[in-house]
Amino acid sequence: MVGYKFMGKAHSHAYKDVGMFFDLEAPVVMKAICGRDEQGVKEAADKFGWESYETDWKKLVARDDIDFIDINAPSDAHKEIALAAIAAGKHVFCEKPLALNLADAREMLDAAEKAGVKHAICFNYRFLPAVQLAKQIIESGKLGEIHHYRATYLQDWLVDPESPLAWRLKKEVAGSGTHGDLNAHSIDLARFLIGEFDRVVGHSRTFVKQRPIPSSTSGLSGKGTSEMGEVTVDDATGFLADFKNGAMGVFIATRFAAGRKNHNTFEIHGSKGTLRWDLERLNELEVYFREDEPELAGFRTILATDPSHKYAGNWWPAGHIIGYEHGFVHIVYEFLQHMANGSPFAPTFLDGVRCQEVLEAVDLSIERGKWVGIEEV
Amino acid sequence: MVGYKFMGKAHSHAYKDVGMFFDLEAPVVMKAICGRDEQGVKEAADKFGWESYETDWKKLVARDDIDFIDINAPSDAHKEIALAAIAAGKHVFCEKPLALNLADAREMLDAAEKAGVKHAICFNYRFLPAVQLAKQIIESGKLGEIHHYRATYLQDWLVDPESPLAWRLKKEVAGSGTHGDLNAHSIDLARFLIGEFDRVVGHSRTFVKQRPIPSSTSGLSGKGTSEMGEVTVDDATGFLADFKNGAMGVFIATRFAAGRKNHNTFEIHGSKGTLRWDLERLNELEVYFREDEPELAGFRTILATDPSHKYAGNWWPAGHIIGYEHGFVHIVYEFLQHMANGSPFAPTFLDGVRCQEVLEAVDLSIERGKWVGIEEV
Amino acid sequence: MVGYKFMGKAHSHAYKDVGMFFDLEAPVVMKAICGRDEQGVKEAADKFGWESYETDWKKLVARDDIDFIDINAPSDAHKEIALAAIAAGKHVFCEKPLALNLADAREMLDAAEKAGVKHAICFNYRFLPAVQLAKQIIESGKLGEIHHYRATYLQDWLVDPESPLAWRLKKEVAGSGTHGDLNAHSIDLARFLIGEFDRVVGHSRTFVKQRPIPSSTSGLSGKGTSEMGEVTVDDATGFLADFKNGAMGVFIATRFAAGRKNHNTFEIHGSKGTLRWDLERLNELEVYFREDEPELAGFRTILATDPSHKYAGNWWPAGHIIGYEHGFVHIVYEFLQHMANGSPFAPTFLDGVRCQEVLEAVDLSIERGKWVGIEEV
């Protein structure tokens, strides 16, 4: 694994716990974690339970005792590491966004396909039981023809103008801002649930254009210094979408929504019913079915912790909720099985590319002030 | 009053009840109600408590014992009646939309201003206690600078393809469909709460293009005949907006949102907090303040039934909620006072015109496939 | 009508509006309102729309042009007025509690039955659409055998120790405190929904034993004087109940529940499902059905504003909610029809007596420190 910060912790936890709750075809061995700062990565290796550590990802990629590489380094490093890992015949599991831009993302997909290695992109929210239930309801036809899709991904950690200039706010490192970080998740969920985008039109803002440069690389927490730096990504991006199936979509992502800590939501209206989901109450799915008798129809709040809900039975009895990190355990479980026995798996690098196409079409629409077809990027 | 159906009932109720709960400068006398169908209007006059009735609105307008005219006939009749009433020196209270198009709306505004009569448009939702509270919070500066405005107005009575072709679905009578009916309310609330629109871009759909022609004029209820007619208005319209103050906006109105019966909502993010409101729980306002201590900050659900909430003290003790029709009582109260003693009043025909401008800019943006400035219409 | 304060206003409004929204067998004529303070009752008569007023209820009862008497004077006056009205052959509609104690209540019931007049007690919450839906679901068998009933009636207007000593806090006028005022409603709803009580055991508190004597008789609002008076009723009373059908019950009423303004709730668990209701969101009923497929079962929030919901169709289209006072319109409608054409009606004085029995059994259980059977009082 390359990277040992927020995502490094989430992924490490997944590898550590997956075997306890799921029956794996092949066991996980947590061979090595890699990071540039030796002290930091050594501590992470100890704490997270890795057998060894490296400070140069090239050494990691070169090791014979490693079958697959998990990349959760900053976004600007994804491509180089992934290509090297693929070249070394390793399977690759990459954090989103796949790359800093569409061209790079496509290059990574091509490389992986040609090399025949297994590849995955970490769109972890697909793997929550309530989201799986949403998918199953739509696929069963119970929602009918889809008319509307609305998504929000709202956070509030940038609304404070004193919040420091983290690496996520530098375009050259992060590739994109709120749009690439948060809308990427919303776009992937929309594709997963109702299908491909046709065209988009958007707008965006950088509300706070200069921020204090942080004293350390820690990013999100802690105070900044008195020196100011330029924010080179968006604070918020919204867009309208037409889907290939005729549905209308609305997406908004922002880090300026006071009180919304991690408000990743979707609401989907079909000819037979409605679904609503919110990451802050990730165990719940709200569902309305028109086929219910009129006097008894209402939004159902389904607590997706029943043994009948996918993955839920691997954890605790009904009503004992799970948390954010469980999505990582589930995606890791599915990808491990995929590598071990070839069971079907998505999302792959292809989904990373498709997501990047939509992101860039939105950017282009903002430049042009008009609708842009996905095939135009 | 002209019109005696859904809105006629809501308005009549307001005139009947307003004096019981509010102290009026001048008493209301419910002189006459007018409708084309004599049997229908006679029954309505009896049931709603009007002293007399007319079947020709021209006679109503000509009566000397009447000081002001309330117009809630279908939208295509608004202009002619209003102009005649204004010409006769009556004050005018008109249902939205003001007219079938912007040119007509502007003509009505001009006529009213030149004649010096009092004029009002029935954007009733401004007058609910929770919405008044939202306004007061924003004006006090407690929300800070506004960054985001999101509105939905969702209903579901058209999702059934057998739902008949009501007059609201014919462009020549209604002027517009979901957009003009529902987005009009959302646009007015946005203007009321955070100010003027700068530019917009939208998309729309007519999901069901043919519907059964109804056997009667009753519209919403009852079965249609076997004959089919063309739906000439939109079923759903969504749009992005930039506001003059720099805020980003998203609006979506549809009658295809299964389970959302009257889901008129807004969510507003400012630099100091967030507001959220939903017509289906119209007594409640959700508020988040960043200035609360971090460990105690959370969305507050304020039940706007306290004597400190505008209008609430005129009704019942705290916790005894009010309903949809109370907004009409409040707007009628304010307009009656305005006519009696010149107290400030909005929304007037000017607000009707401003709303129409945004509606038409959205339509134009749909035609052109790109952003349209409000000043372009 | 006798009384013109809070309840006088609510009842007057009901008589005024009922004919507008409901088809009555016989029209309502609002003949006369009665109160001791001439200035006050005169103003009320004007404002509420009564033809005349009286300052002596004996004169009111003696009038030949009056067929029925609505009693919403303070509780200590109920019995005398009701007996006189019954003696005069008037139908009687009485606010709860029926009387200050069980013996008086039984006397009133006997008198009404012997005289053959129609009688009603104003348990208005039975007549809200969501409560009617709850009743209908239980009667249809969809909830199965009832196992649990839990009720709360929580307010917070006494939690402030400076809140003055209103008449409701004097045992000699009010008969009882929170228990008689709030638990009375909860007991009636329980009887209405699941049947008769078998035995009870309770506890109660008067948290604030002395309060400022109010300068006027206005009671709830306004500051008190510096003189203090004794609170002679309970601030809070809770009790366990066994029902005759075997269900277990829990009831708690208090005016010391900060933030709960009018939190009249019930939750009922049956062998096939669960119901939950809350007066602060009175249009909604939450329902869970075990017969739903396990992966799709969840609490449904039914918005009881559909034409299929009792009374809802008389008001507005689906999703346009109603308020607190509508319950009075509905009960008045049913009682007017009952008087006009003998259609079935409950709750009558019998329900007032049954409710009083439970209230007094709870009081007795508190005295004795043990369970008391209802038949013991």
Place this chain on the structure above:
Amino acid sequence: MVGYKFMGKAHSHAYKDVGMFFDLEAPVVMKAICGRDEQGVKEAADKFGWESYETDWKKLVARDDIDFIDINAPSDAHKEIALAAIAAGKHVFCEKPLALNLADAREMLDAAEKAGVKHAICFNYRFLPAVQLAKQIIESGKLGEIHHYRATYLQDWLVDPESPLAWRLKKEVAGSGTHGDLNAHSIDLARFLIGEFDRVVGHSRTFVKQRPIPSSTSGLSGKGTSEMGEVTVDDATGFLADFKNGAMGVFIATRFAAGRKNHNTFEIHGSKGTLRWDLERLNELEVYFREDEPELAGFRTILATDPSHKYAGNWWPAGHIIGYEHGFVHIVYEFLQHMANGSPFAPTFLDGVRCQEVLEAVDLSIERGKWVGIEEV
């Protein structure tokens, strides 16, 4: 560790993860797990990450390489194992209930105190961030004097009469039924949050008196056989309580509440505010403060995932919720620190005894049909 079923899994997970998210004074080494069925315990050891396994707890207790024993075997085995472990000088962490009855619980407490070993009882819900926040708010005085405490612990897995006769339904193994299993948690939370009980009165039911005997020992899931056995514990128990500080309490626990999967809730009213919590949304705490301005006061939904919330900062950024099992990680963390460096720790066996006293006082009150003081048991 003794036991490897539901609780065994939850505890094992806690030991496995605690070092990854918390800085421990002394590392955890998962030495051995113990269970009677060799095949089962061997698999559990592998899956959960224990170094070795035992099939006889006496051998476990005798091992020199083990410093502390975690007991999560069925309740009837707690006492014997705990006494042996204490005798061997091991620290002991015991699942609730401490023992089958109060006398045994007191004996265990005495033994532990005399031996000077560290002891803990697994009341895990104390250790959730939102519950910690509740505690902190009460201790800070922000809630004022406590007037009311209401708790429910509702589940629904027994409402199906075909649900088999699990060991939890046999008094001789489980000691108690719903009362001992669920009310035990509610009693502990009440003691933790507002203090000691003074007296109680209750009632209980066994709604389904016979159930199918399960074919295996698995308990909760799976079909039973056609043979029926007697249910010897309660399905539901409710009780009123008076607290030593004068507060009134209501508690109800049942496994017959359709749709309530794990509805462990409390609502606390103080003279300055209200708190409400629900295990099914365990990351949230609802709070109302009377000191807020009247027009802005409302129930706040605090998402207790901020770094300022206890334990939350050890996991993920704000808004990334945690689940049921995290409470075990936290209690294990605190007890490990307590053993390593003597930092303060509760709940100990003393809390187990206190809880048992209340449970038995309720049982006694049911027998006697009247209030029972805690000191009477």
